[in-house]
Amino acid sequence: MMRVLEFLVALVIVAVIGVVAAVVMPGSGHVERQLVIGKDMRQVYDMLDNFRRLPEYAVLRNYDRNAQFNFSGKAFGPGAEISWTSSDPKVGNGGLTVASATPDFDKIDSNTKNASIVWNLDNDWRGFDKHFTLDLERQGSRGQLTQVTWSYDVAYGWNLINRFSSMYIHGDPDAFVQFSLNNLQNVLAGVANVDYSQLIPYIAQTQPTPMLLVSTSTQRKDGQDAVEDEVTKVSTQLQAAAKKLGVNVTGTAILFITNYGDQTFNFDVGLPIDSSTLTVNGQSVQLTVPTTPSLDASAAPAEAGSSAGAASSAPLAAGSRDRFGRLVVDNDVRATLAFGGAVLKGVWNGTFAGVPQTREMLKAYAQTHGYTFDEVVSPVYDIVVTPAQKDASGSITRYAKYNVLLPITNAPAQTPEQEAGIQPPSPDTDAPAASSTAPAPAGTAAAPAAAASAAH
Incomplete structure (x- = not known):
């Protein structure tokens, strides 16, 4: 009995100590x-x-x-x-x-x-x-x-x-x-190191659009004039292809940026057309959206002018499909369904030199906000909303306005800026932009403003 009493007393003492310890x-x-x-x-x-x-x-x-x-x-x-x-x-x-x-x-x-x-x-x-x-x-x-x-x-x-x-x-x-x-x-660490704090991007919805395009490139050292000359040349080629196909071009040239390298600038030039069904080699073919290329290089068809820079042993036959699932029309002309779905949209007012930096800002913004994008299948593209104007001496009196658009998935209906009703500042379209025609790296210059209007 005494042992039981001792045990109970010890238990009470332990409990009291535990309570005191917990209280303090x-x-x-x-x-x-x-x-x-x-x-x-x-x-x-x-x-x-x-x-x-x-x-x-x-x-x-x-x-x-x-x-x-x-x-x-x-x-x-x-x-x-x-x-x-x-x-x-x-x-x-x-x-x-x-x-x-x-x-x-x-x-x-x-x-x-x-x-x-x-x-x-x-x-x-x-x-x-x-x-x-x-x-x-x-x-x-x-x-x-x-x-x-x-x-x-x-x-x-x-x-x-x-x-x-x-x-x-x-x-x-x-x-x-x-x-x-x-x-x-x-x-x-995987986010592009750019300052986008002045960017006001909006999410817009686009409709699938039939398009003819050609993959091309210029040397970075040749500057913007070389890009403009290449766009003009390819646009003429695409106009001729559209006429041969019996379809109408419905808009201005669009640049799809596939690689803005240190030495070479690779891009696709596209023109929207009014039909998603084309007749090639006597066969009626329905255009489809691009697909992710196979990782097995031996299984991919050889092609010329690949936007991914793949080497080719011979041109693909008209009517076949390239590694992206795009229809081969003639030589290096391809046809596909472009756009369709959400895009993250910004605007650059200035020379084309600022477009690639705006592209990097949109990518960084998408990464920090959790929007998914695939630059291989759906690269960033830009549309010239207002072309540049020059005087008789060739000096710019009004810079061009570019819509820069990044196709995205897994995104909400609106960006935080859009939801809050934040509007970009109205650019002075009657005079050139600042002397620097391209944004500087993060922390050294303001980013371009973005437009609130829907994507074309």
């Missing part, structure tokens, strides 16, 4: 990690102010490659939500919501020194009012770096079991922050 333990928990990322603050901010790419950098996929993610709420900014489910107990089920983001995305520019984004967390970790705070601070001699401080905070209240769990905050919560922060740096 902190009623909240905090852990944080820092990392300097070699990217402009706007890029880091945009990627963290939506969850479209979180499955790529959150540590959850490292634990369970089969974890399922679901997006809901807004596409960007406060109200954006993501949830996940997993049979792995280390991942479990949970969700995040963007609770706040300061300043607003359109206020982030080269002069912004600090920004902060808060995610509310809902999972099975102990405690309540769980949230991540991601503080951004511009660093570097030219402000080209961003320090990310990723912290986790939780309240335990007077729940004694929750208070004991503070001893394990350096377990799963700490690991989530540390590994996800490292993965974030790796994902951002």
Whole structure:
């Protein structure tokens, strides 16, 4: 009997000690990690102010490659939500919501020194009012770096079991922050290093359009005049092909940028036509959208003038299909269904030298916002909305206006700028642009404005 009494007394003492220990333990928990990322603050901010790419950098996929993610709420900014489910107990089920983001995305520019984004967390970790705070601070001699401080905070209240769990905050919560922060740096490394803070891109819907096109190239050293001369020459060739096919050209020339290399600029010149059914070699053929080429080079047909730069041993026969599934019309003339679906659209006012940089800005914007694109099958293209005007001496009196469009998938109906009704500044179309005709690299010059009108 005495032993039983001693045991009960000991048990009470242990319980009292446990309660006292729990009471004196902190009623909240905090852990944080820092990392300097070699990217402009706007890029880091945009990627963290939506969850479209979180499955790529959150540590959850490292634990369970089969974890399922679901997006809901807004596409960007406060109200954006993501949830996940997993049979792995280390991942479990949970969700995040963007609770706040300061300043607003359109206020982030080269002069912004600090920004902060808060995610509310809902999972099975102990405690309540769980949230991540991601503080951004511009660093570097030219402000080209961003320090990310990723912290986790939780309240335990007077729940004694929750208070004991503070001893394990350096377990799963700490690991989530540390590994996800490292993965974030790796994902951002794949984003083009350009400053798009002045870009106001819009998402527009395009209709499938039958088109004739030719793949060609110029030397970068030959400049814009060489591009314009090549477009004129190819347009004449396409006009002749359209006449031979008995179809009408319905619009101006369109440039599909396939490779803006250091030495050579490769591009396709296209003209839209009024029929998606062509008669070639006496056969009626229905045009189709381009397809992804086979990775097996031996299985791909030989062709001339491939936009991907593939070598060819002999021209393809008229009526056959090239490696992209485009119809071979005659020699290097191809026919296909272009466009169709969503595009991310921007505008460049100036010489053609600024178009490739605008293209890079659109790509970087798409990457940080989680819009998917495939430059092999659906390359960036541009349309001259207003051609340049010159006086008698050849000096430019009004620069050209280009619509630059990036075909995208997995995108919402509108960009954040579009949803907020932000309009681009109206360009002075009666005078040339600034002396620099092309945008500078990130952090050194303003980006071009983008148009709010729908794509052609």
